[in-house]
Amino acid sequence: MLVKLGEYLQFPFVRYALLVGVLISLCSSLFGVTLVLKRFSFIGDGLSHVAFGAMAVATVMKLADQMLLILPVTALAAVFLLKRDQNGKIKGDAATAMISVGALAFGYLLMNRFPTSANIAGDVCSTLFGSTSILTLSKFDVFLSTALSVIVIVLFVLCYNRIFSVTFDTDFARTAGMNADRINLMIAVIIAVIIVLAMNLVGSLLISALIIFPALSAMCLSNSFFKVTVVSSCLAVISTLCGILASILWGTPVGSTIVAAEVIVFAVCRIAGGHVHI
Amino acid sequence: MALITVENLCLGYDGRAVVNGLSFQVEEGSYVCVVGENGSGKTTLMRTLLGLQQPLSGTITFDSSVASGEIGYLPQQSFIQREFPATVREIVLSGCIGKLGKRFFYSSREKQTAEDCMRRAEIEHLAERSYKELSRGQQQRVLMARALCAAGRVLVLDEPTAGLDPVFTEELYGLIEKLNKEGMTIIMVSHDLEAAMKYATHILHIGDTLFYGSRDEYLERSEGRFLLVQKESGACL
Numbered sequence: 001m002l003v004k005l006g007e008y009l010q011f012p013f014v015r016y017a018l019l020v021g022v023l024i025s026l027c028s029s030l031f032g033v034t035l036v037l038k039r040f041s042f043i044g045d046g047l048s049h050v051a052f053g054a055m056a057v058a059t060v061m062k063l064a065d066q067m068l069l070i071l072p073v074t075a076l077a078a079v080f081l082l083k084r085d086q087n088g089k090i091k092g093d094a095a096t097a098m099i100s101v102g103a104l105a106f107g108y109l110l111m112n113r114f115p116t117s118a119n120i121a122g123d124v125c126s127t128l129f130g131s132t133s134i135l136t137l138s139k140f141d142v143f144l145s146t147a148l149s150v151i152v153i154v155l156f157v158l159c160y161n162r163i164f165s166v167t168f169d170t171d172f173a174r175t176a177g178m179n180a181d182r183i184n185l186m187i188a189v190i191i192a193v194i195i196v197l198a199m200n201l202v203g204s205l206l207i208s209a210l211i212i213f214p215a216l217s218a219m220c221l222s223n224s225f226f227k228v229t230v231v232s233s234c235l236a237v238i239s240t241l242c243g244i245l246a247s248i249l250w251g252t253p254v255g256s257t258i259v260a261a262e263v264i265v266f267a268v269c270r271i272a273g274g275h276v277h278i
Numbered sequence: 279m280a281l282i283t284v285e286n287l288c289l290g291y292d293g294r295a296v297v298n299g300l301s302f303q304v305e306e307g308s309y310v311c312v313v314g315e316n317g318s319g320k321t322t323l324m325r326t327l328l329g330l331q332q333p334l335s336g337t338i339t340f341d342s343s344v345a346s347g348e349i350g351y352l353p354q355q356s357f358i359q360r361e362f363p364a365t366v367r368e369i370v371l372s373g374c375i376g377k378l379g380k381r382f383f384y385s386s387r388e389k390q391t392a393e394d395c396m397r398r399a400e401i402e403h404l405a406e407r408s409y410k411e412l413s414r415g416q417q418q419r420v421l422m423a424r425a426l427c428a429a430g431r432v433l434v435l436d437e438p439t440a441g442l443d444p445v446f447t448e449e450l451y452g453l454i455e456k457l458n459k460e461g462m463t464i465i466m467v468s469h470d471l472e473a474a475m476k477y478a479t480h481i482l483h484i485g486d487t488l489f490y491g492s493r494d495e496y497l498e499r500s501e502g503r504f505l506l507v508q509k510e511s512g513a514c515l
Contacts, residue, residue, distance in 0.1 A: 037362060158382045165375040168362055175328045175351040176428040177376035223408030225364040 001249065008248050016142045021240045021258070023149035024201050027194045029214035029236030030156045033229055034167045034187060036215040042093060043081050044208040046100035047195045050077040052127055052204040053103030053110075060114040067144075067196065075192035077103075082188045129203040129255055137200070145197055152190055159183065164225055202255030210236070213262035220266075220273035239265045281306045281344060281432065281463055282327070287336035289322045295334055296322055302482060302490035306341075306431065309455075309464045311474035311481050318485040320467045321354070324436050327465070343431075348376075350429025352421050354436045360410060366420050367405045370396055373427025391427055399423035399453065415446030422453065433457065435466040439473070451477060 008014050028044075035041055054073040058066040081096055111124060137145075156163065162183045165173040173180045198207045218232035243258030280303035289297040296319035304310055312320050325331040327338060328351055350373070373395065374388040396402045399419045404412065409420060418438060425433055435454070439447040447470075455477055458464050468474050474481060474493075481496040483489040489496065 037359070161372070161375065161378065161382070161384060164364070164368065165372045168359070168364060168369065168372060169353065171325075171328075171330055171353060172351055172372075172424070172428075173375055174330055175349060175434075176373065177348075178378075219363050223363055223365065223410070225362075225368050228363045 004249065005245060013136065014248065016137050017254075018241065018244055020137060020142055020145045020149075021201055021244050021254075022237050023146060023153075024194070024197050025210055025214070025236040025240040025258070026233050027149050027152045027156075027190075028198055028207075028210040029232045030153065030229065031187065031191055031194060032211040032213075032215040032236075033218070033225075033232055034163055035191065036212055036219075037167050040082070041208065041212050042096050042100075043078070044191065044195060044211040046081060046096040047074055047078055047192060048199065048204040048207040049100040049104040049107075050074050051192075051195055051199055053107035055127060055199070055204075056107035056110040059116055060110050062116070070199075071192065071196050074196055075189045078188040078192040079185060082184055127199070127203060128205045129253060141200070145200070148193055148197060152193060155186070155190065159186065160229075163187070168225075202258055206255050206259045209259040209262055213259075213266050214239070217262075217266045217269040220269040235265050235269070236262075280304060281341045282465075283337075283339040284327075285337050285339070287323075287326070287338065288334040289319050289326055290334050291322065291331075293334070297484050297488070300336070300484065300488055304463060304465065304480075306463055307458070307461055309458045309477060309479045310466070311478035312465065312467045313469075313471060313474055313481060313483050314485040320484060321436060323484065324434055324465075324467055328434060348428070348430030348432070350425030350427070350433040352418075352425045352433070352435040352438055355414070355418065355421075355441060360417065362409055364409050365405070366396070366401060366407055366409060366412070366423075367392065369409055369420055370405075370423045370427060373424035376428055388427075392423075395423040395426040398426055398457070413446075415442050415449065418442065418446070418450060419453070422450075426457075429462065431461070432463045432465065435464065437467055437469065439468070439470060447473075 032044075035044060051070050051074045054070040055066055058069040061069075063069055077099060081099065108124060112120060117123060162173075162178065165176075165178060166180050166183050166187075170180050170184070173183075194211070195204075195207055198210055202210060214232040214236035215228070217235050218228045222228050222231050239261040240258055243261040244254060246252065246261070247254045247257035282304040284300060284302050287297070287300040288295050289300070296317075300323075312323060314320050322331065326333050328349060371384060371389065371392040374384060374391055377388055377391075378384070393402070393405075396405060399422045401416065401419045401423055404416060404420070409417060412420065422438075425435075433454075438454070439450055442450065451473055454464060454466070458477075466474075466478075475497070478493050480490065480492055483496070
């Protein structure tokens with residue numbers, strides 16, 4: 001088996017997939033801690049459906065660079081959803097559900113009415129559950145994903161103290177003179193970036209798994225915010241590595257194999273560390 | 279000059295006034311208890327004083343010596359997540375967030391402030407413990423230490439003893455009294471009239487009748503002699 005793995009690692013596309021996969025899951029796990037603790041777990045799910053809808057529109061419009069449409073639309077939806085939750089007439093979870101299923105329905109409708117290839121069912125399936133696209137990344141894709149991931153990670157490290165403050169108690173952060181709205185806006189935009197990046201990796205239905213599972217697993221094991229953050233990112237990297245390698249070895253779909261690895265890691269942490277109260 | 283001057287304040291939400299025509303001044307070093315029935319607008323008043331909410335009308339003026347973000351705030355415990363995975367030290371240190379300015383990380387001076395505040399709240403032995411493992415009373419002290427980190431001279435407390443058992447309640451009142459004696463101005467919302475009478479120097483009563491004055495004046499108020507402001511019906515909007 002190791003020999004077989006060694007052979008695969010000779011291929012640049014396998015190494016690219018591992019690099020991009022690890023970076024993306026690292027980003028999602030870092031901000032996943034905040035989302036889970038702020039009770040926004042479902043926003044990731046909602047946004048990924050928005051991204052799916054935006055991608056359908058981009059496909060139908062035959063845009064050369066789909067990112068240019070998907071990223072801003074998803075970011076706008078993220079800002080809208082996080083804002084809504086603070087003072088909305090429609091409660092946060094209902095707004096998320098509405099936007100989420102709405103975007104999904106319209107996305108599929110568009111793809112079905114204006115097919116761009118003969119195999120619509122295959123297209124839709126691979127957008128929803130991830131395709132082999134992580135294994136067919138172009139050099140530019142790899143560069144873009146890497147650069148964005150690095151920016152996200154650097155921003156997280158620099159704003160760590162502020163992110164902690166708004167996650168634990170936004171009102172207090174405000175009274176202490178911090179510009180909490182700016183950090184919340186930053187978090188919203190970054191979540192959108194992560195989701196758009198992660199669509200390549202696991203597909204839009206499974207993205208929230210990358211965001212919530214490492215955080216929940218880490219909360220079973222550690223009691224300090226710092227440790228939860230560190231453990232969460234380690235677990236995310238390990239499960240993604242295992243998932244991608246396993247999918248290469250056994251020819252399983254990349255996205256669902258990674259998520260399956262996350263679930264197994266969570267089960268292990270839960271048994272080892274006890275309850276997670278969330 | 280008074281530390282905080284409130285003039286003709288009208289409070290409420292969704293354009294509906296809860297409190298009308300409220301005026302009072304808080305002097306440095308005083309211990310103000312805000313009392314009133316449920317729903318009379320006590321928490322709304324706190325949030326407005328802290329700038330979390332805009333008043334419908336009226337003004338709140340802080341003495342120029344009170345910089346923004348120098349007010350320590352102890353929120354109602356129900357607003358805080360009790361299961362949050364963080365150590366006591368992490369939470370107390372987050373009280374210094376306003377002092378970061380344009381920097382990204384805490385300096386050793388802020389870390390020292392956090393240690394001092396933990397000592398003042400008598401929780402330094404809990405520094406490495408996880409917040410969620412603590413009792414309600416200990417959690418309240420942690421939030422108190424965090425508020426102290428931010429507090430220059432004013433501490434605003436919203437129902438600090440709600441849900442605490444009598445022993446912790448007494449301890450917490452003792453701590454607040456100690457801080458007040460050290461010169462901290464205290465503004466506390468409370469249900470506990472007995473404690474308000476025992477510790478406060480001034481009472482602010484909001485509800486159908488508005489009253490602000492010293493504790494002794496409040497005690498004589500039953501005769502109606504010191505009713506300062508009468509609620510005007512819907513005068514605000």
